[in-house]
Amino acid sequence: MKELILLKSGEVVLKGLNRHNFEDVMIKNMKRRIEDLGAFRIWKKQSTLYVEPQSEDIDMDLLVSRLQTVFGIAALTRACIVEKNFEDICAKSREYLAETLEEARTFKVEAKRADKLFPMTSPEICRELGGQLLEEFPHLRVDVEHPDVTVTVEIRETAAYVHTNQLPGAGGMPVGTSGKAAMLLSGGIDSPVAGYMMAKRGLELIAIHFASPPYTSDRARQKVISLGEKLLPYTGKIRLFVVPFTEIQEQLRQRGPEDYFTLLMRRAMMRVAEAIAKREECGGLITGESLAQVASQTLPALACTDMVTELPVLRPLIGMDKEEIIRIARKIDTFDTSILPYEDCCTVFTPRHPKTKPRPAEVARIEEEMALEPELFQRAVDEAELVVLSRRHSGYREV
């Protein structure tokens, strides 16, 4: 019995004349995501995409779960390919749906007859097939309002398909169609969630992590790599830059007032991140800030950090509670990694009473007085280490 997968694209269908651009990117992303599973034929017809395995031994469950992480796909359905005659439709349906129908209590049959040359009308197909299935599975009842299982028969030009309930896709826009942005990845709960949310809106991601050895350890760095890897199913390859941040932090600590430290550090991070982002041709920065969560995330503090960069700073979590963020972190499986107890760059030298209502002019004056050498930031940018995260080369195995 041959199976294939029917995909419905989400928002992409609302696009105008450039719609095919979005679809092409999505197909490319899909191919990359499933290429190691075997050979597939992928094509599109009207608003549906088809993925047909070219060999028998492909694990369809795995294929479905892989496709469920590709952004741009609103829903997907696993279907059985049948010949375009009623006998074959019935025979294959009985066999193909056996597992599902044995577990269901109620069902209904729907038919979509795109090929009007097919001798039976849609209501006829429903009635006849429904009757046959009822005979085969006598424990079933028909329920057209709220059935456990909806059996759908689609008669198209080239072939007919039988399938049951559709599964949710990842939604959003195909990664890459909105351009590229740099996410600041600290190792906490929020930043990977922010990256995930922006990838969902079609951004390709690079990641920037600030490391401060010996205040932070190799394990903290590895934690960030692991977090980045958790995002790979959604985002595809991520270029991660690990910025040596010790020197900057020490200078800020020595020369600046304690209560402004966090803010000065955020500004320094933004400067370095902006330089790397521009070099990598990114159009924006992504942070996991949520309004009022901590002192550096109050409205005046955000204003002060935004001032140092020309790039738009995207903060998808700005209006979310911690609980909501954690729910997403669990969904994308980053939560358990995020809560590993290693010191990260944000927790080093934390002031006891950080400034919550900084004034931009005041911050600018302090920075001027500190008179940091201008090469300090450039050096951090230049010495940033590149780690390429991709599904084919897990970070652990390269050691």
Add this chain to the structure above:
Amino acid sequence: MKIHTESGFYAKIKCHWSVPRGTEERTGRRSCQNRLWKGSNPVETYLDNSATTRVSDTVAALIHRMMTEEYGNPSSLHRKGFLAEQRMTAAREQIAAVLGVRREEIAFTSCGSEANNLAVLGAVRANRRTGSKVVTTAVEHDSLLAAAAQLEKEGFQVVRVAPRSDGSLDPQEVAAQVDENTVLVSVMHVNSETGAINDLRTIARLAKRNNPKVLVHGDCVQSFGRLPIAPESWKLDLVTMSGHKIHGPKGVAALYHRKGVRVQPLYYGSAQEYGFHPGTENVPGICGFGLAAEEIWAGQKKNMALYTELRQLLLEKCREIPGVCINSPLDGAPYITNLSVPGVRSEVMIHYLEQLGIYVSSGSACSKGARSHVLTAMALPLERVDSAVRVSLCRDNTPEDIEYFCVCLAKGAREIARVRS
């Protein structure tokens, strides 16, 4: 070489020095005739790969390096410790990749028996609120049966489903035992004595239809790396696998535990291996296991083709030997073949063959010669149970090995029978 069965003791001593594989000359395979008559010492023909396997050279080299160079404790804060931890995570990932699961779901234990105990005792004790019944089968490994017996002492009800006459289980029959009160179903994937394959996917599906909360454990020690196993799509909650069955080291095994499944540890200490196996990790062993898993999985399809070819050859040749009967199901795993030469006790045949450099076993190596509970459960005639010989293959075996084995088996059957009569 001449074989003196009558003066058995000296013959054994004389022929004790068979040449281990790997140290033999690499100048080409030795033919069957060559092995029988030329040279004073027979080349080793190792056909007991379900008992254990030869550690591959690359794995042994890695273990040596881990022992002498990268010997850090993964729990140490410093870099040496961190590197060891990373190595271990890599191994976890290598094993997770074979099953297509997350690396956090793999916990290392010190042997397959421990993993089985953890799966059965640990999962049942942790979930005793959901019920008091355990369903398993009569043909499981000793470690599982013993753990189940322990649960019985603790007041649980244990049901042991009998196999069909070919050694495999009827999924319907197993699932029929699962009710609202059942906590765990534990079934072996490939039977270690007969090679019978059990349809874990169907068993899990049917069992969960009867009780969605029931946990399903698959003992995959004999199938890991050799047959595809997909715990996620098969809906298995716990899976046991072991290192030394796949050219890895002894002393290391693993338990897959699906995220969210509660398992109570068997003993207590620090939080290593998610608390399941406290104590400093066996890092060299774990890394060796990881590499062995990756290696065997990379060659899985090729190996399967080889096993199938060798099995075909074995069956053909055995048909020519009078009296030999096959106890394994023909649709079972091709790398395990259980056969009987009625009238010749297993032990005698094993010692006869070992003189010729052939190593096979009577059944599960763990039972050390006791009468096989698996074959007995299959209701085979006692004569066949007592004369059972298990031939188990690995990727290093050749058609010559099988031909040689069959020639010697036939010879043995003839000669021992003559002595007896």
